Amino acid sequence: MLVALVSAYLLSNGAVMPIHPGIFLLIFGLLVIGSTAVFVKLGLYRAVVRYVSVRALALVVLGVFVSTLWLWALTRLFSVDMPLSGIVNYGLFALLIIGGSRLAMREMYQRMVSRQKVRVMIxxxxxxxxQLAQALINGEQYQPVVFVDDDATLQSSTILGIPVISPEQVAxxxxxxHVERILLALPSASRAVRKQILESLEPLNVKVQTVPGMADMVEGDVAIDALQDVQIEDLLGRDxxxxxxxxxxxxxxxxVxxxxxxxxxxxxxxxxxIIQQKPKTLVLYELSEFGLYSxxxxxxRLAKRHGIECDIHPIIGTVQRRNRIEAVMQTFKVQTVYHAAAYKHVPLVEFNMVEGVRNNVFGTWHTAEAAVKAGVEQFVLISTDKAVRPTNVMGTTKRLSELVLQxxxxxxxxxxxxMVRFGNVLGSSGSVVPLFKQQIEAGGPVTVTHPEIxxxxxxxxxxxxLVIQAGTMGSSGDVFVLDMGEPVKIIDLAKKMIHLSGLEVRDENNPHGDIEISYSGLRPGEKLYEELLIGDNVVDCDHERICRAIEDFLPWDETAKLLEELDDACQNFRIERLRELLLxxxxxxxxxxSEVNDLLWKNGARSS
Structure with a gap:
């Protein structure tokens, strides 16, 4: 402030100072006291210099303006002959020194810190x-160095001091x-658009991450800078x-x-x-204590957040005990049942044939019989594409479950x-996607069973x-099939996940790559290709992604006889007979x- 005052006075009066030194010091002292009081009131001394914003600079301008008016008042009070140009010069010098020093300090800090940050492209x-760029600039981990956008009106401009380029200039x-990471800030874009962008970025071998979805940000569940790995849904491009x-x-x-x-x-x-559709009561039936608790x-929490009034009853139980599930249905007067309980891991069911049949076939039968006795109106079975021309015990048990209900x-x-039949779901227990993520994070190898699977x-x-909607269509005994889109080669999926993690596949053509892909061979009962229909006789439904399959089934007398024989084979651990019945x-x-894979049978356990 002293520099500003002296400079302004000298510029106005040359090298001559007709003012008495005592008067000058008095004016300077009062100017400092008054200006400091104003700056304190405006909060300029509380602002962190490295986070100086436009609002802080506006406060500097206001504070300097008040200080300049205070100087003019002091010169009139003490009859100092200082021209108006000197007063204006003081204001300009003060603004330059006070505001400019803060901007310079912020720029120096950001340059120093940015050298230690990960350089990213948005x-x-x-x-x-x-919003993401501003959050990252204020953060300590990432430094945005370039924007990419297909909007021609934004290209060749700068936003927050960061240049905007076209998609063709990305490489x-x-x-x-020296970009080390690409951040997709397209929370509202369709999956088809995101897939197209990811396919263009895949050959660059730079790690790609995304900002959360718009719905999550609006709900307040996540922040704009809570970066996520690319979701596998984006790679499929299916909206x-x-x-x-x-x-x-x-x-x-x-x-109920x-x-x-x-x-x-x-x-x-x-x-x-279901709970978002506001049922009167929701009964949770589960064998796993932890799964039920979770x-x-x-x-x-979901009901409380959305103000949903619904009685929730967690019940521990197995579908293999008919009296238990029947008592639950009768006690709570259940009207609609969604039967999702099943063993679905192909190799594990192959190794445990009896339990697979008990849980998937008899569990479905007992639950269905309990539903009939309890007067349940609607019963929906969650089936699988592996029930179509099955090559494994799991798929066979699910097809038998369909036959029982038919x-x-x-x-x-x-x-x-x-019954509603569909293929693999992303993120389910046993799904290949989380396994690939773990293997990539561990440095590989990524294991694929077969190059053509x-x-x-x-x-x-x-x-x-789709399961809920399909359950309302058609008539009793119908099998519904969901439109799963185009099948995906697992090897292509693995390569995309590796590339979008910023890594390269290590193979004969690239021996210095990061992650190797190894082939473990098809597991017991595993197919190269899955199917959704037994025949070609299908009927369209009211929903574009649901169709009804017209398939043959057994009359109840034959089904009951088959169930009786299966029960005897399971009860007496007659694995050879069980296999014959399934065939x-x-x-x-x-x-x-050709051989039986049940682990107990292979290790010597035989029928009693």
Missing amino acids: YGAGSAGR DAIENK PVAPNPKLMAQHIQGK VLVTGAGGSIGSELCRQ IDNELR SLAERSPSTRFC TRYFMTIPEAAQ SAPCGYAPTE
């Missing part, structure tokens, strides 16, 4: 991109600006179809609903979707039975929504191996 210069910018509210609510709203296997990946998502707590639909018309994939939320049943079971 793909998307819209609102989310700008050059990564090299020239879910908005659910039909009428179909979603038809058998749920105001009703029971979900078996409520703690599993499919069962828990069904519960999340989904019960989550649903109670027979019961004819025998017991009071309860409406239907393909699978259908769908997100768990979309699958759950002779009208399921199309064609095992890939």
